[in-house]
Amino acid sequence: xxxxxxxxxxxxxxxxxxxxxxxxxxxxxxxxxxxxxxxxxxxxxxxxxxxxxxxxxxxxxxxxxxxxxxxxxxxxxxxxxxxxxxxxxxxxxxxxxxxxxxxxxxx
Numbered sequence: 001x002x003x004x005x006x007x008x009x010x011x012x013x014x015x016x017x018x019x020x021x022x023x024x025x026x027x028x029x030x031x032x033x034x035x036x037x038x039x040x041x042x043x044x045x046x047x048x049x050x051x052x053x054x055x056x057x058x059x060x061x062x063x064x065x066x067x068x069x070x071x072x073x074x075x076x077x078x079x080x081x082x083x084x085x086x087x088x089x090x091x092x093x094x095x096x097x098x099x100x101x102x103x104x105x106x107x
Contacts, residue, residue, distance in 0.1 A: 001035075001042055004052045006059050012052060013077040018103055022053040023063060023073045030089035031072040037092045038074070041099065048107070049099065076102040 004012060004021065013019055022038055024031035035053075042051035056063040056071060066075060066082075075085040076099065084102030086095070 001039060001051045001053045004054050004059075006061050009054070009059075009062055010080075012050070014080050015050065016079060018049045018083070018106060019077045020049055020051045020099060021075050021077065022051070023056050023066070023068045023075070024053055024071055025055060025057050028071050033089040034072045034074075034095070037090075037095050040092070041096060045099070049103070074098075078102075078106045 001022065013021075020038065020041075022031075022034065024035070038051055038053075042049075045051075054062055056068055062068075066073075070087050072089060073085065073087045074095075075082050077083065083105050084098060086098045090098075
């Protein structure tokens with residue numbers, strides 16, 4: 001998963017493809033639990049969905065703009081709009097269900 005910085009964020013979320021963005025911090029243990037799950041799903045959805053991560057400590061402007069009060073927070077974007085997401089670490093099947101629920105709105 002590529003790490004996004006504030007200056008490239010708007011370009012990425014404007015794509016005509018769903019984008020999953022993981023807001024995380026290096027010190028966050030639940031974030032460390034969630035990362036390999038998202039990485040696996042990135043490989044599974046390789047052509048349908050793009051996956052990125054945003055470090056909230058390094059990109060506080062994005063964390064503020066999207067009201068990230070708890071991490072990990074995953075937001076799913078499509079054409080600049082948030083179409084889904086979740087807060088907290090979850091088992092793989094639940095993460096996949098959240099992504100699938102969001103994809104049904106746009107695909």
